[in-house]
Amino acid sequence: MIVDAHLHWPMAKPEGPERLLAVLDRYGIDAAIVCGVEVLFASKSAPVRQWNDRLMEFCGRCPSRLAPLVTVHLSDGQAALEEAKRCAEAGCIGGFKLHPWLQGESLCLPATAELCELAAARNLPIMLHDGTPPYALSSQVGLLAAEHPATTFILGHSGLLHYWREAIEVGRRFTNVYLTLCGGHPWGLGRICESVPAERILWGSDCLGPGGEEHIHYRMGLLRLLKVDETTLAAIMGDNACRVWKIPPQGAGR
Amino acid sequence: MERVDGYCTVGREGEEEPSPESLLEQMDRTGVARAVIAPSEACFAWANEAGNELVLSAARRQPDRFIPAVTVNPWRPDAAALAAEYLRCGGAILAFHPGVQGFAPSEGRADAILEALLARNLKPPVYFHTGHHSHGAPAQVLLLARRFPQLVIIMGHTGATDYGDDAVRVCRQASNVYVESSFARSSAFVARAAQIGFDRAIMGSGFPCNDLAFEWAEMERLLPARHRAAVLGGNLMRLLEGGT
Numbered sequence: 001m002i003v004d005a006h007l008h009w010p011m012a013k014p015e016g017p018e019r020l021l022a023v024l025d026r027y028g029i030d031a032a033i034v035c036g037v038e039v040l041f042a043s044k045s046a047p048v049r050q051w052n053d054r055l056m057e058f059c060g061r062c063p064s065r066l067a068p069l070v071t072v073h074l075s076d077g078q079a080a081l082e083e084a085k086r087c088a089e090a091g092c093i094g095g096f097k098l099h100p101w102l103q104g105e106s107l108c109l110p111a112t113a114e115l116c117e118l119a120a121a122r123n124l125p126i127m128l129h130d131g132t133p134p135y136a137l138s139s140q141v142g143l144l145a146a147e148h149p150a151t152t153f154i155l156g157h158s159g160l161l162h163y164w165r166e167a168i169e170v171g172r173r174f175t176n177v178y179l180t181l182c183g184g185h186p187w188g189l190g191r192i193c194e195s196v197p198a199e200r201i202l203w204g205s206d207c208l209g210p211g212g213e214e215h216i217h218y219r220m221g222l223l224r225l226l227k228v229d230e231t232t233l234a235a236i237m238g239d240n241a242c243r244v245w246k247i248p249p250q251g252a253g254r
Numbered sequence: 255m256e257r258v259d260g261y262c263t264v265g266r267e268g269e270e271e272p273s274p275e276s277l278l279e280q281m282d283r284t285g286v287a288r289a290v291i292a293p294s295e296a297c298f299a300w301a302n303e304a305g306n307e308l309v310l311s312a313a314r315r316q317p318d319r320f321i322p323a324v325t326v327n328p329w330r331p332d333a334a335a336l337a338a339e340y341l342r343c344g345g346a347i348l349a350f351h352p353g354v355q356g357f358a359p360s361e362g363r364a365d366a367i368l369e370a371l372l373a374r375n376l377k378p379p380v381y382f383h384t385g386h387h388s389h390g391a392p393a394q395v396l397l398l399a400r401r402f403p404q405l406v407i408i409m410g411h412t413g414a415t416d417y418g419d420d421a422v423r424v425c426r427q428a429s430n431v432y433v434e435s436s437f438a439r440s441s442a443f444v445a446r447a448a449q450i451g452f453d454r455a456i457m458g459s460g461f462p463c464n465d466l467a468f469e470w471a472e473m474e475r476l477l478p479a480r481h482r483a484a485v486l487g488g489n490l491m492r493l494l495e496g497g498t
Contacts, residue, residue, distance in 0.1 A: 162387070186468075187464070214440075214476070
């Protein structure tokens with residue numbers, strides 16, 4: 001079972017998921033946790049709600065293989081929380097995705113804490129881009145994890161190239177944090193696997209949409225370089241994600 | 255076509271990084287003729303002499319295989335003299351690691367070293383690790399490159415990850431800046447090289463953090479055939495021979 005736990009797909013074109021599913025099939029990926037693209041840059045002319053609706057509808061056409069992570073803009077305050085609640089009540093989302101760097105939003109904004117509590121109450125994880133100061137260091141996600149121990153946080157990149165040691169420390173200190181092998185180099189990925197419990201490690205491609213399949217090819221190649229046993233590799237490549245997102249076992253409706 | 259790896263790191267006994275001999279084995283298995291070898295981060299930060307001596311002695315043992323990149327921490331009061339000494343002893347590239355050495359290329363911290371080298375008619379390619387936030391952004395390298403138009407500046411890692419788009423814009427503004435591929439992910443690097451010019455692109459594996467064989471296979475798979483000879487070795491050798 002292979003699950004791409006960190007994948008983006010644009011929603012601007014009114015297309016169904018067939019193209020994405022074909023990409024997943026090409027690489028033998030059973031399921032994907034899908035984030036939007038445009039929503040990360042949303043403005044008043046293209047409201048967040050519209051992008052989240054499109055993403056939910058897109059994934060809803062193949063719910064056994066696709067789970068959406070919706071995005072809110074924390075600086076919207078109460079409106080962000082209402083949007084998060086609306087999406088959660090739709091009953092089909094896999095959680096939330098925040099990209100503090102691209103969104104230009106500090107995790108110190110008041111709405112952050114309420115979003116974390118909402119996510120915990122709904123048993124929905126929050127994935128964050130990490131590895132980029134000043135708003136998205138792995139340690140800043142660690143701070144959130146300390147403040148909200150009932151919320152599940154996912155480091156979308158496990159510190160990227162420069163903060164993977166910090167991501168390891170976050171993973172060791174906070175059991176409510178998962179680390180995604182996505183964006184680091186093999187040396188760092190290997191250290192993560194040695195240092196953080198395997199049941200809290202995921203794999204992701206960070207594929208950015210059509211034409212971005214090389215992300216998948218490259219990052220699957222890096223996984224094959226990991227010196228881990230088969231059980232651990234299976235956990236990282238999909239079993240852990242199946243548990244987090246309650247994805248049905250092998251087959252997933254393909 | 256001689257395949258030349260534009261950036262590898264080797265370590266001393268007791269360091270995590272493998273020895274030059276271990277790298278040589280990997281190069282032989284992968285068909286890489288030559289490789290730039292640079293010291294570990296610890297040697298960039300403070301043990302400059304030990305790191306430089308390691309890469310220089312390895313290059314003396316294998317002069318046809320290793321291209322030594324030497325370093326000095328710009329905070330050292332003797333940095334300029336030390337850099338000149340190690341370049342005279344065989345250092346082919348002068349490398350800086352701003353994130354580890356604690357300076358921003360945009361500021362003048364390394365300028366005295368480069369000015370002293372130019373005064374001695376030493377013009378090695380100067381390699382900057384980029385991608386570290388606030389200490390090694392491509393835009394910072396641009397400011398330095400503009401101050402030293404007579405020097406070849408190699409932008410290590412092409413700003414990976416978050417400054418990758420900046421790297422293209424910087425190269426458009428400074429013709430003396432070249433890009434090196436390690437950690438920039440082959441597909442992204444090839445796309446950026448197409449915008450910058452393949453004659454300014456240098457393949458580096460980033461060994462040992464990256465897997466040497468895997469990175470070479472990926473780059474060869476994705477590079478347009480007509481640019482392979484240049485990117486996989488020709489460009490770097492041209493710069494080392496004093497060309498631009």
